[in-house]
Amino acid sequence: DIQMTQSPSSLSASVGDRVIITCRASQNIKTFLNWYQQKPGKAPNLLIHNAITLQSGVPSRFGGSGSGTVFTLTISSLQPEDFATYYCQQSYSKRTFGQGTKVEIK
Amino acid sequence: EVQLVESGGGVVRPGGSLRLSCEGSGFTFEDYAMNWVRQAPGKGLEWVSGINWHGSRAGYADSMKGRLTISRDNARNSLYLEMNSLRAEDTALYYCARDGGEQFGMDVWGQGTPVTVSS
Numbered sequence: 281d282i283q284m285t286q287s288p289s290s291l292s293a294s295v296g297d298r299v300i301i302t303c304r305a306s307q308n309i310k311t312f313l314n315w316y317q318q319k320p321g322k323a324p325n326l327l328i329h330n331a332i333t334l335q336s337g338v339p340s341r342f343g344g345s346g347s348g349t350v351f352t353l354t355i356s357s358l359q360p361e362d363f364a365t366y367y368c369q370q371s372y373s374k375r376t377f378g379q380g381t382k383v384e385i386k
Numbered sequence: 387e388v389q390l391v392e393s394g395g396g397v398v399r400p401g402g403s404l405r406l407s408c409e410g411s412g413f414t415f416e417d418y419a420m421n422w423v424r425q426a427p428g429k430g431l432e433w434v435s436g437i438n439w440h441g442s443r444a445g446y447a448d449s450m451k452g453r454l455t456i457s458r459d460n461a462r463n464s465l466y467l468e469m470n471s472l473r474a475e476d477t478a479l480y481y482c483a484r485d486g487g488e489q490f491g492m493d494v495w496g497q498g499t500p501v502t503v504s505s
Contacts, residue, residue, distance in 0.1 A: 281447065281448050311489075312488045312489065314491035314492070316431075316491075316492075318431070323481055323495035323496065323497060323498060324423075324431060324481075324483075324492075324495055325495075326491045326492060326493045328491075329486070329489060329490050329491035329493075330489040330490070330491075335491070335493065365430075367430065367431050369431075369433070369491070369492070371485075371487075371488045371489075371491065372488065374433070374436065374445040374446075374447070375421060375433040375436055375445075375485075375492075376433055377423075377430060377431040377432060377433060378430075379430050380430040380431070
């Protein structure tokens with residue numbers, strides 16, 4: 281199975297900060313990379329698919345980039361509702377999630 | 387409203403079996419691949435299994451391969467997961483999720499059904 285590694289595992293940030301989360305794949309997955317947000321007690325919510333495409337209804341402060349083995353999720357100006365855990369997931373071969381990045385209030 | 391509703395979770399003894407179900411509504415179920423994803427208490431998301439729209443092709447996580455069977459009944463808008471030889475480490479909330487394909491991600495999720503493996 282393809283392994284997905286996120287960094288950092290957690291971070292503390294303030295409202296208005298720019299936040300960058302990195303996801304690395306164990307092999308080339310082209311752009312078959314998706315990002316999800318999960319809040320406590322809730323199901324995950326798809327933010328970005330195919331590495332760069334914003335899911336309908338997701339605010340434009342979220343952005344994705346990358347291809348091959350290295351990908352990033354950027355939140356340009358962190359808002360109070362963005363404090364959550366974020367997961368990357370590959371869809372190149374079967375499916376695999378990263379271990380998650382918890383974004384906490386500083 | 388597009389919706390997925392899981393059922394069938396519960397408490398089972400180690401070595402036991404369980405069958406989970408997921409019913410879709412508000413969309414054409416047979417147009418989509420489907421997945422099972424689990425989350426152990428306080429842990430991250432783990433893809434468990436997926437099946438194509440027709441039910442002819444299935445995939446399983448290496449960690450659970452041989453103990454799972456995924457299936458679907460498009461006439462009933464339903465997805466299933468048969469789990470055997472359950473272990474304590476299989477304790478988790480099990481979600482079903484709609485899969486738009488390689489380029490589109492899992493865009494619809496159910497609320498999850500809890501599975502507890504304990505003696």
